[in-house]
Amino acid sequence: MSTSPTPRARLLVVDDDADMLRLLSMRLGSAGYQVTAVGSAEAALAQLEIERPQLVLSDVRLPGRDGLALFDEVRARHPSLPVILLTAHGTIPDAVEATARGVFGYLTKPYDAKELLEKIAQALALAAPSLPSRQADEAWRAEIVSRSSRMADLLAEARLVARSDASVLLRGDSGTGKEVLARAIHKASARANKPFVAVNCGAIPEALLESELFGHVKGAFTDAVSNHKGLFQAADGGTLLLDEIGDMPPALQVKLLRVLQERAVRPLGSSQSIPVDVRIVSATHRDLEAAMADGQFREDLYYRLNVVTLHLPTLAERREDIPLLANHFLARLSAKYGKRSSGFAPEALKALTMAAWPGNVRQLYNVVEQVCALNTTPLVPLALVQRALRTPSVEVLSLAEARQRFERAYLVDLLKMTDGHVADAARLAQRNRTEFYRLLQKHELTPGLFKSDGLHGDDDGAVAES
Numbered sequence: 439m440s441t442s443p444t445p446r447a448r449l450l451v452v453d454d455d456a457d458m459l460r461l462l463s464m465r466l467g468s469a470g471y472q473v474t475a476v477g478s479a480e481a482a483l484a485q486l487e488i489e490r491p492q493l494v495l496s497d498v499r500l501p502g503r504d505g506l507a508l509f510d511e512v513r514a515r516h517p518s519l520p521v522i523l524l525t526a527h528g529t530i531p532d533a534v535e536a537t538a539r540g541v542f543g544y545l546t547k548p549y550d551a552k553e554l555l556e557k558i559a560q561a562l563a564l565a566a567p568s569l570p571s572r573q574a575d576e577a578w579r580a581e582i583v584s585r586s587s588r589m590a591d592l593l594a595e596a597r598l599v600a601r602s603d604a605s606v607l608l609r610g611d612s613g614t615g616k617e618v619l620a621r622a623i624h625k626a627s628a629r630a631n632k633p634f635v636a637v638n639c640g641a642i643p644e645a646l647l648e649s650e651l652f653g654h655v656k657g658a659f660t661d662a663v664s665n666h667k668g669l670f671q672a673a674d675g676g677t678l679l680l681d682e683i684g685d686m687p688p689a690l691q692v693k694l695l696r697v698l699q700e701r702a703v704r705p706l707g708s709s710q711s712i713p714v715d716v717r718i719v720s721a722t723h724r725d726l727e728a729a730m731a732d733g734q735f736r737e738d739l740y741y742r743l744n745v746v747t748l749h750l751p752t753l754a755e756r757r758e759d760i761p762l763l764a765n766h767f768l769a770r771l772s773a774k775y776g777k778r779s780s781g782f783a784p785e786a787l788k789a790l791t792m793a794a795w796p797g798n799v800r801q802l803y804n805v806v807e808q809v810c811a812l813n814t815t816p817l818v819p820l821a822l823v824q825r826a827l828r829t830p831s832v833e834v835l836s837l838a839e840a841r842q843r844f845e846r847a848y849l850v851d852l853l854k855m856t857d858g859h860v861a862d863a864a865r866l867a868q869r870n871r872t873e874f875y876r877l878l879q880k881h882e883l884t885p886g887l888f889k890s891d892g893l894h895g896d897d898d899g900a901v902a903e904s
């Protein structure tokens with residue numbers, strides 16, 4: 439294991455002793471780390487909300503919450519973030535207990551600088567196995583734009599599981615980025631140079647899905663004019679994304695389970711099994727537990743697919759990512775549409791950041807696409823963003839407003855039908871003329887305007903002033 443520091447890894451250092459804190463920061467800074475120094479566990483937790491470091495180094499004895507309590511919080515919120523504790527001389531039992539709880543390591547004060555740097559390097563290397571350079575380090579997740587600590591945590595976990603062959607279940611609402619994450623996991627895995635194959639289990643009819651997944655031999659069914667390799671074989675050595683796994687028909691769930699257990703597929707109509715080596719990533723926005731309770735999803739398959747679950751947060755749970763994503767999409771789409779939009783006006787960005795985003799990142803992309811197509815100025819103005827955010831289908835009118843709109847449209851129709859003849863229109867509406875005039879007046883409708891000769895004035899008299 440290499441003990442050279444991961445280039446510019448960020449460390450969060452916690453100590454209530456200001457001198458100690460300064461000394462630690464200097465040492466670690468000159469060893470090539472970026473250091474964020476805070477004086478209490480509470481400040482550390484606040485800092486973690488803003489930015490996820492690669493490691494936490496904390497004193498055990500702190501005012502308020504102590505270092506162990508801080509560790510427990512960190513473990514709960516950021517399971518893959520390593521924590522090293524500094525304990526005063528003579529409190530070893532504490533330290534032993536801490537290690538048992540999952541603290542990466544402890545050092546007694548006064549600490550040995552060399553030992554400290556080694557411990558940090560070890561922890562970093564374990565949390566993020568070393569790669570030649572920072573750039574290569576990040577290449578696997580190049581498609582995923584984020585700065586929130588929620589996403590940083592998720593990505594750290596994704597990267598750890600990517601190295602194993604464990605089946606991963608990706609959960610999260612529609613448009614949160616399950617497919618991009620699946621691709622990133624593939625790229626971060628040892629299978630990166632082998633195929634990544636995605637199949638949407640919900641979009642393919644049951645009869646076809648089986649032969650898509652497992653293949654068929656010539657003559658297996660009427661249209662099977664030649665042998666056909668299934669997606670399992672196409673993904674051999676690589677990764678297969680079973681998207682919308684919650685939509686897989688029960689009969690196929692049984693067959694899928696058998697393939698996963700036997701690590702071999704038998705194409706339709708064939709009597710031979712073909713071994714396949716495929717890493718399974720599945721994704722769903724459905725509540726699989728509820729589907730299992732309803733008997734719609736097999737429990738045994740669930741446990742096989744769900745060795746590790748990664749849950750994508752909704753966009754509303756990571757609003758700090760919105761400006762970054764919006765600008766990223768704008769740059770990409772401006773290039774695509776040959777536009778020169780260089781950014782959003784500050785109020786426009788604020789409106790984006792505060793919107794509800796039920797459709798998550800995909801919806802954000804669509805909104806940016808719409809404003810980009812319509813924009814004619816260097817900075818996208820607020821008005822365009824507001825317009826794109828207001829999807830007509832979700833516009834809800836008050837009953838009074840809806841009634842008003844209907845009434846007006848109805849009256850206009852009647853006047854058109856009767857060529858602006860109020861007596862006829864009133865008769866059709868089964869209202870007396872006085873009442874009908876009052877309605878026209880309310881909507882400021884002038885019957886004369888509806889005469890087909892286009893001339894104003896009529897024998898019934900224009901009723902509206904303006």
Ligand SMILES: Nc1ncnc2c1ncn2[C@@H]1O[C@H](COP(=O)(O)OP(=O)(O)OP(=O)(O)O)[C@@H](O)[C@H]1O
Nearest residue numbers: 581582583611612613614615616617618723799800
């Ligand atoms: N963090 C991100 N950075 C950049 N683009 C993203 C990110 N997350 C999602 N996207 C983009 O948003 C769109 C939706 O993402 P994706 O298809 O992965 O979502 P999904 O969770 O699979 O949605 P669904 O459940 O509807 O299938 C895609 O165009 C994807 O490229």
Ligand SMILES: [Mg+2]
Nearest residue numbers: 616617681721
């Ligand atoms: Mg998807």
